[in-house]
Structure formats: C-alpha cells, structure tokens
Amino acid sequence: MNQREAELISRCQKGDQDALKEIFDQYHQKVYRIAYGVVRQREDALDIVQEVFIKLYRSIQNFKGRSKFYTYLYRMTMNTAIDHARKMRRAPPSNIHEEEGFQLSEDVEKSPDRILLHKELEERVRVALGKLPVDQRTALILREVEGLSYQEMAEVMGCNIGTVMSRLHYGRKRIQEMLKGYLKERREE
Amino acid sequence: MKDSCSVVSKLLEKYFDQEVTEQERSFVEIHLQGCTACQDSLKSMEKLRVLVKAPLDEAVQEETFPWVWEKVERGIRQQERPTFWETLRSWVDITPLFRRSVWIPAVAAAVILILVTIPLFFKKTPSYSEPSVIEYVESQTYNVMVYDLEKAKVTLIWLFEEPEEEAATI
Numbered sequence: 001m002n003q004r005e006a007e008l009i010s011r012c013q014k015g016d017q018d019a020l021k022e023i024f025d026q027y028h029q030k031v032y033r034i035a036y037g038v039v040r041q042r043e044d045a046l047d048i049v050q051e052v053f054i055k056l057y058r059s060i061q062n063f064k065g066r067s068k069f070y071t072y073l074y075r076m077t078m079n080t081a082i083d084h085a086r087k088m089r090r091a092p093p094s095n096i097h098e099e100e101g102f103q104l105s106e107d108v109e110k111s112p113d114r115i116l117l118h119k120e121l122e123e124r125v126r127v128a129l130g131k132l133p134v135d136q137r138t139a140l141i142l143r144e145v146e147g148l149s150y151q152e153m154a155e156v157m158g159c160n161i162g163t164v165m166s167r168l169h170y171g172r173k174r175i176q177e178m179l180k181g182y183l184k185e186r187r188e189e
Numbered sequence: 190m191k192d193s194c195s196v197v198s199k200l201l202e203k204y205f206d207q208e209v210t211e212q213e214r215s216f217v218e219i220h221l222q223g224c225t226a227c228q229d230s231l232k233s234m235e236k237l238r239v240l241v242k243a244p245l246d247e248a249v250q251e252e253t254f255p256w257v258w259e260k261v262e263r264g265i266r267q268q269e270r271p272t273f274w275e276t277l278r279s280w281v282d283i284t285p286l287f288r289r290s291v292w293i294p295a296v297a298a299a300v301i302l303i304l305v306t307i308p309l310f311f312k313k314t315p316s317y318s319e320p321s322v323i324e325y326v327e328s329q330t331y332n333v334m335v336y337d338l339e340k341a342k343v344t345l346i347w348l349f350e351e352p353e354e355e356a357a358t359i
Binding site for chain 2: 054172
C-alpha cells in the first residue's frame with residue numbers, strides 16, 4: 001500500500017467522502033469487471049459496484065492494513081457478487097442453446113483478426129463462464145482478468161493456495177472443454 | 190506425449206501463472222523447446238485468457254460510471270438518516286429488554302403465571318348466603334347465641350358469661 005493510498009484510507013475512515021470518491025475513481029472499473037464476471041448482467045453488476053462502495057464506506061474502519069487494500073476491496077466485491085448471484089439464481093443470459101455447439105458464423109470465420117470483438121463469440125464465452133461453478137468462475141476472473149497471484153487470490157477467496165490452484169485448474173479445464181471448437185481451430189491455423 | 194510431459198503438465202499451469210521457482214522455470218522452458226503438445230497447451234491457456242478478459246474489458250469500456258458515484262453518495266446519505274423503522278429496529282436491538290434472551294423467558298413466565306392464576310379466579314368459593322338460623326337467648330346468668338348453618342350442618346353456640354361487659358363492648 002503506497003503512502004497516497006494509506007492517506008486516502010485514513011481520511012475515509014474519518015468519514016471523508018472526497019477520499020471515498022478518489023478510491024472509487026481508482027477502483028470502480030476493477031470492481032465492475034469482477035462483479036460483471038460473476039453475475040454476467042450489466043444492471044446487477046452496476047448495483048454491486050454501488051453496494052460495494054457504500055459497504056466500504058461503512059466498514060472501512062475494520063481495515064487495519066494487515067492485507068493489501070485491493071485484496072480487501074476485491075474480497076468485499078466477491079462476497080457481494082456471490083451473494084447477489086445466489087439470490088438471483090438466474091440462468092445464463094443467453095438464447096444460444098447448448099446443442100448448437102460452437103460453430104462460428106461464416107463472417108466470423110472470414111475475419112479472424114476481429115473475432116474476439118464479435119458479439120456472438122463474446123456471448124458464448126459469457127455462457128461458458130456462467131456454466132462454471134461460482135468458485136471456479138471467481139478463480140478464473142481473479143487470475144485471468146485481474147492478474148492476482150495465488151496468494152492474493154487465497155486472501156480474496158478466503159481459502160488456501162491449494163484450493164485456489166484446484167479451482168483454477170478445474171475452471172480452466174471445463175471452460176477449455178466448452179470452447180474447444182474455437183481453441184482447436186485457432187491452434188490449427 | 191512424451192514421458193516428461195506428465196511431469197511438466199503439473200508445472201505448466203504454474204509456469205503460465207508465473208508461480209514457479211527459477212529451477213522449475215528452467216525445467217519447463219527446456220522441455221517446451223522440444224514438445225509441441227505442451228506448447229499447444231500453453232497457447233491454449235493464453236487464448237483462453239484473452240477470451241475471458243476481452244468481453245469484460247469491453248463491458249467496462251461501454252459503461253459510464255459518474256451516475257453510479259451519484260447513487261453511492263445518495264446511498265450513503267440515506268443510510269446516515271435512518272428511517273423510523275430502522276431507528277425502531279436499532280433501538281430494539283440495543284435495548285436489553287427486547288433481546289430474545291430476555292423477552293422469550295419473560296413471555297414464557299407470564300404465560301405460565303396467567304395459566305396458574307386464571308383457575309383461581311374461577312374456583313367456586315363457599316357462599317355464606319345460605320339460609321341460616323340465629324337465635325339469641327337472654328337469661329340472668331348467661332346470654333347464649335346459636336348460629337345454625339343448615340346446609341353445612343354446622344351449629345355454633347356462643348356463651349356470654351358477663352352480660353354487662355358484653356353489652357358495653359357492643
């Protein structure tokens with residue numbers, strides 16, 4: 001934790017909302033990305049961002065600086081998002097049926113350089129992520145999207161490193177299986 | 190797949206996540222130079238990372254957040270002014286009388302007390318309005334009063350030895 005961040009946290013602990021605003025500016029995109037990865041719904045993810053920063057303001061007194069601030073914030077985000085996902089218990093938001101497989105549409109195949117931006121593929125990845133158990137999905141997002149180390153993931157997820165590695169391994173394995181058509185195709189190019 | 194692939198595959202994920210020691214890194218990199226299967230596994234993990242990250246990055250880019258901050262501010266203000274029910278609930282939470290550990294035994298004791306006392310109120314008490322006969326016999330030596338309760342079959346007799354004193358007390 002750098003000095004600037006320590007100062008912001010200290011001000012926030014004294015009830016300074018301007019300090020909270022600075023923390024919000026620094027972290028809201030990361031919080032949104034994690035929340036969106038877990039709940040996979042824009043509106044729900046935005047609600048979670050709002051809820052997390054309100055909770056942070058209320059509970060920042062409990063942050064004693066023993067861990068990194070962002071692991072504290074990510075943990076709060078994770079717990080809020082997982083609670084939200086469990087409450088809603090929504091099916092993956094997609095009209096793509098499982099039996100359709102992963103055959104990409106013709107125009108996507110013709111433009112592989114832009115393939116990652118294609119909405120259809122994004123939707124398939126989103127669906128595949130949504131089919132993972134929430135713990136494995138969480139592990140994948142923290143590692144692949146936020147780039148956290150195993151130790152940091154363990155702090156955020158409240159488990160040991162062995163469990164983190166196991167969740168990450170099985171999450172990768174399952175999602176690779178679900179997207180194997182695309183991954184295999186790309187390997188053969 | 191070579192024999193050493195099974196050994197490397199256990200390290201490959203850690204290598205990809207940059208969680209290996211220097212010694213393990215060297216071991217994996219030497220193996221990767223001559224093993225296309227493990228190279229493919231590594232590439233597959235790299236592509237998966239891009240696939241997972243890209244939609245989330247794009248979702249962030251599409252979003253505008255100033256109004257979210259406004260909602261955070263509103264949320265904080267609302268929580269600073271608790272509603273009537275929140276105030277009541279918080280009062281109930283902090284008041285010892287309303288704690289479950291207090292009010293449940295209290296209510297139970299009150300119910301037991303009511304159940305015990307109610308029958309006492311409805312218990313038939315003996316009535317003294319039953320017909321009775323009172324006779325008062327005066328004489329020069331003793332005055333006698335006879336009280337005869339017919340239903341209970343009881344007869345009480347008072348004998349007054351000193352009529353003057355008795356009359357004085359009345």
